[in-house]
Amino acid sequence: MRFTIRPAHPRWPVLGCMFLAGLVSATPIAAADFTGELVESRLAPADGAGTRFGRSNAIIGSHAFVGDDWQGSRGAIYVYEFDGNEWRSLQKLVGDLGESGDSGDQLANSMAVDGDLLVAGAPEGRAAYVFRYDGAEYIREAVLRPDDPAAGLIGTSVGVSGNRIVVSGLQRSGGGVTYVYEYAGGRWRHAATLTVPDASSVFGHCAVQDDTVVIGDTIEDFVSIFEKSVSGWTEADRIRPAGADPRDRINFGLPVRIDGDTIAVGAVWDNEAGSQAGAAYVFERGDDGWQQAAKFTPVGGGAQFGGSLALESRTLIAGAVHRNTVFVFESDGRNWSTVAEVRRQAQDVSCDPCRYGMFAGLSGERFIVGEMGANLAWIYESGDGGWVSIDVQPWSERNLVDPNSTRLVPVAIHGSMDFDALQCDHNSIRLNPGDARSRNYRVMDANRDGFMDLLTYFRSRELRIGCGESEVELTGATHQGMEFHGDNVVTNRRCR
Numbered sequence: 001m002r003f004t005i006r007p008a009h010p011r012w013p014v015l016g017c018m019f020l021a022g023l024v025s026a027t028p029i030a031a032a033d034f035t036g037e038l039v040e041s042r043l044a045p046a047d048g049a050g051t052r053f054g055r056s057n058a059i060i061g062s063h064a065f066v067g068d069d070w071q072g073s074r075g076a077i078y079v080y081e082f083d084g085n086e087w088r089s090l091q092k093l094v095g096d097l098g099e100s101g102d103s104g105d106q107l108a109n110s111m112a113v114d115g116d117l118l119v120a121g122a123p124e125g126r127a128a129y130v131f132r133y134d135g136a137e138y139i140r141e142a143v144l145r146p147d148d149p150a151a152g153l154i155g156t157s158v159g160v161s162g163n164r165i166v167v168s169g170l171q172r173s174g175g176g177v178t179y180v181y182e183y184a185g186g187r188w189r190h191a192a193t194l195t196v197p198d199a200s201s202v203f204g205h206c207a208v209q210d211d212t213v214v215i216g217d218t219i220e221d222f223v224s225i226f227e228k229s230v231s232g233w234t235e236a237d238r239i240r241p242a243g244a245d246p247r248d249r250i251n252f253g254l255p256v257r258i259d260g261d262t263i264a265v266g267a268v269w270d271n272e273a274g275s276q277a278g279a280a281y282v283f284e285r286g287d288d289g290w291q292q293a294a295k296f297t298p299v300g301g302g303a304q305f306g307g308s309l310a311l312e313s314r315t316l317i318a319g320a321v322h323r324n325t326v327f328v329f330e331s332d333g334r335n336w337s338t339v340a341e342v343r344r345q346a347q348d349v350s351c352d353p354c355r356y357g358m359f360a361g362l363s364g365e366r367f368i369v370g371e372m373g374a375n376l377a378w379i380y381e382s383g384d385g386g387w388v389s390i391d392v393q394p395w396s397e398r399n400l401v402d403p404n405s406t407r408l409v410p411v412a413i414h415g416s417m418d419f420d421a422l423q424c425d426h427n428s429i430r431l432n433p434g435d436a437r438s439r440n441y442r443v444m445d446a447n448r449d450g451f452m453d454l455l456t457y458f459r460s461r462e463l464r465i466g467c468g469e470s471e472v473e474l475t476g477a478t479h480q481g482m483e484f485h486g487d488n489v490v491t492n493r494r495c496r
C-alpha cells in the first residue's frame with residue numbers, strides 16, 4: 001500500500017553552521033526535492049520470516065534492499081523492485097552456514113550499493129558478499145574474505161564505488177583496518193589494506209567514492225581520508241569535529257558517507273544539544289581541503305541522532321533512532337538547511353523499541369528507512385510531481401458525507417494542462433482514510449474549465465472519517481505508471 005504523508009515541519013535549526021566562502025562547487029546536480037508531500041511505501045519480508053528485518057538497507061533506482069542479519073544465523077537480503085506502481089518482492093539472497101554447520105555468516109549486517117553491485121558485510125563469516133545484477137536478478141559474484149589472522153569481525157561496514165569495494169576489519173587487538181578490493185580481469189582482488197599508526201581497534205567504519213576512501217575511528221573521534229595516487233594509497237587528510245568538547249568521546253565516525261565533495265559523519269554521543277543528543281557533521285572540500293560546513297543536532301538529550309546517514313547530491317538523510325524520526329537536509333551549494341522531519345507512521349504495529357530510522361539509504365528522489373523493531377522498512381519519495389486537484393461532491397461546496405449511508409460519494413479528479421485525467425488507471429484509485437477503492441467512474445468536465453475530468457465514486461461506509469472537518473486524500477496512478485494524489489476536506493454529517 002502506498003499513501004501520502006505530510007512531513008512535520010522541522011522544529012530545530014542548524015546549529016554551528018559555518019558559511020563556506022570560496023567553496024569549489026562540483027557540477028550542479030538537481031537535488032531531490034523532499035520539501036513537500038512524501039509518498040510512503042511499506043516493505044515487509046515477503047515470507048514473513050523477519051527476525052531483524054531492517055538491520056541494514058540500501059536503495060538504487062527502482063531496486064531496494066533490506067537486510068535481516070539474524071535470520072537463521074545465516075542472514076538474508078530481501079530485494080524489491082518498483083514496477084511503476086508498487087514495490088514488489090524480486091528475490092531473497094541468503095548467507096552461508098559456517099564450516100561447523102551450526103552457525104551462519106550473518107549476511108547483511110551492513111550493506112552498500114553502486115551501479116549494478118550490491119555488497120553486504122557478513123561479520124560472523126568474516127567476509128563481505130558481492131552480488132551483481134544481471135538484468136533480471138542479483139547473482140552472487142564473490143565472497144571477499146581477508147586472509148588476516150589478527151582480524152576479529154570483518155564487514156560491519158562496507159562501501160562500493162565503481163569497481164572498488166571497501167570492507168572494515170575490526171581487530172581483536174591493535175588497530176583496525178579497511179581492506180580495499182578492486183575488480184579487474186573478471187575477478188575481485190585484494191588491492192590494499194588501509195590503516196594509520198594511531199588507529200584504535202574500531203578504526204574501519206568506511207565509505208568509498210572513486211579514489212577516495214573515508215574511514216572513521218569512533219574511539220579516537222576522527223575520520224581519515226585516504227587518496228589513491230600513482231604511489232599508492234596514503235592518508236591525505238583527517239577531519240575532527242568542531243563544536244564538540246574534545247574531552248568527550250562522541251562516537252564520531254559511525255557512520256561515514258561520501259558523495260562528490262561532501263562527507264557526512266555521524267556522532268550519536270555528541271553532547272552539544274543534550275546528553276547523547278547526537279549530531280550529524282557535514283564537511284565540504286574547498287580550496288583549503290576538507291572543512292566543516294554544517295553540524296546538525298536535535299534539541300534534547302538521548303535522541304542518538306546521526307547513527308544512520310544517507311548522502312547523495314547535496315541531500316542528507318539522518319535518523320534519530322531514539323525519537324523514531326528521520327530528518328532530511330539539503331544544501332543549495334552554499335548553505336545546508338533542514339527541509340523535512342519524517343516520523344514513524346505504523347500505528348497498527350506495536351514495537352518497543354521500534355528502531356525506526358536506525359538505517360537509511362538514498363537514491364535520487366527516493367529514500368529508505370528501516371524499522372528493525374517492527375520488521376519493517378519504508379520507502380519515501382517526493383509526491384509533489386504527481387499533485388492533482390480533486391473535488392469531493394463537485395457540485396457542492398459543503399462536502400457533507402454520511403458514513404452510515406449506502407450512497408456513493410463522487411470525487412472529481414480534475415484534468416489540466418499538465419494532467420490528462422483520461423490516463424488515470426481507475427483500478428488504482430484509492431481514497432483515504434479508509435483506503436476506499438473507487439467503485440465506478442465516468443468522464444466529464446465537472447468544473448467546466450474545458451479539460452475533461454474523471455468522476456470517481458466511493459462507498460461512504462468505506463471512508464473512515466471522524467467528526468468535524470476531515471482531510472481526505474486520493475491516490476492513484478496513470479496507465480503509464482505515474483502516481484498522483486490530491487486532497488480535499490469533508491464534513492461528517494452525522495456529527496452536526
Ligand SMILES: [Ca+2]
Pocket residue numbers: 391392393394395396397398399
Ligand atoms: Ca466539493
Ligand SMILES: [Ca+2]
Pocket residue numbers: 414415444445446447448449450451452453
Ligand atoms: Ca475540468
